[in-house]
Amino acid sequence: MGGYVVRVRHDDLPGGPAEFELLVRSAAHRWRTVDPLLPTPSHPRPSAYPLLTVSDEVGRPVATGTMRYSWYQPGEVGRTWGVPDQHWLTPIVGGPDPGRALDSLLTSWRDQLAELPSGTGSESAAQLTWPARDVIGVLPLQRHGLLPHSVLAVRQQRRGVPPSLPPRDVTIRLADPEDLPQVVALLMEEHRYEEHFGGVFVQPETADQTRRVVARSLARSPSWIWLAERRGRTVGLIWVSPPERARWAAPLTSAAPAAHIGYGVVTADERGHGIGTALISSAHQALDAHGVAATLLNYAVMNPLSGPFWHRMGYRPLWTTWEIRPALALR
Known part of the structure; x- marks a missing residue:
């Protein structure tokens, strides 16, 4: 040496x-x-x-x-x-x-x-x-x-694409406890997709564990989980942890306060139509209005969808896990 x-x-x-x-x-x-x-x-x-x-x-x-x-x-x-x-x-x-x-x-x-x-x-x-x-x-x-x-990845306040309206026939709203089954179904779809990249391993208990975590978040007001619906069908979500629910993320960046996005999901048959952009636009408007200096999120390096999307939304790599x-x- x-x-x-x-x-x-x-x-x-x-x-x-x-x-x-x-x-x-x-x-x-x-x-x-x-x-x-x-x-x-x-x-x-x-x-x-x-x-x-x-x-x-x-x-x-x-x-x-x-x-x-x-x-x-x-x-x-x-x-x-x-x-x-x-x-x-x-x-x-x-x-x-x-x-x-x-x-x-x-x-x-x-x-x-x-x-x-x-x-x-x-x-x-x-x-x-x-x-x-x-x-x-x-x-x-x-x-x-x-x-x-x-x-x-990290996004500083007010970075990214301008505010975006959802596509026609799509509505964006905050989730509430009645949306528990739809939120869990979307997250399980995301888990199964992420299995391809070796960072998620769906277990027999994963659905029940996910349901308990989602139920706790939906019981809060506001939930900070936005849903996208097309003609009454749930087709996507963005799940944000504001600074008071993401204290573990504070030591990861010099910017404060810091929030964290745990999930951004659009169903496979609805991707490419602007729904993800509309969801993140709603979340960013709330984060910027609350004075959040930095928003953090994780994505798999090999995921061909996540990196390009989040970079367009104003995020860039801060840490890499090897x-x-x-x-x-x-x-």
Whole structure:
């Protein structure tokens, strides 16, 4: 590793608090330079999760990576949203040669995964999230076999297409509790389509789990779920979590307040007629009126419909999740 030293720590920070603060500042400066909508890097907690550290030849930390592991049992909600066995690395990379530091960090992570006694079978993945515009990480990630899997995209206030009226015979309205069956049916159609891209795995429990989540959202007023109807038939929806329901999204961007779009769905036979544009127009008008500075959403890299649509609507990549399956395939 060209003189770099890698350690695994559980109870302290590399080089002491002062040296570690310099590393975080270095990473924060690069993030601000490549993308002002990125947040300030969070300080990891080595007492909570194992922490890989990469130091240069004189002992100064140039990268850290928090290692986290998740296992989802049959029947758990998380089983729908990825492989059961998930190994995550949260990197903070700085110093004068961040590409080299990231490469060393990934090599050490590979070695740590290889030493695990179990939990890295065929239904496993090694995953990390990297700033989309920080292109210095692309080649090291590729060299270790990781591939871009999904994108977290962002839209700033009042960006995107002008307000759009729905097509003739289509009405847009907020959903209420009476719409529960129609909303669940649309979401299950979306889940089954997303299965093609390896990010969703419909389980026997998925429909019931979806119904419970939708029922809670529809019980709120307003629901922040807009429906598109053509002659009384539900043909699409947009589901928004405003800032007070999307607090988990706040640390993902420097812009505040931040909202999140969980679903944008149009039935297969109605795509291409402007219904999706009309739905997102209704949502954007509400978000802009509420002073939401940034709206976030996720889409699969390989989905041929999502990326082009959301880019037209004013969204662009902020974070990219890279992964490799199974986890031990990491090079």
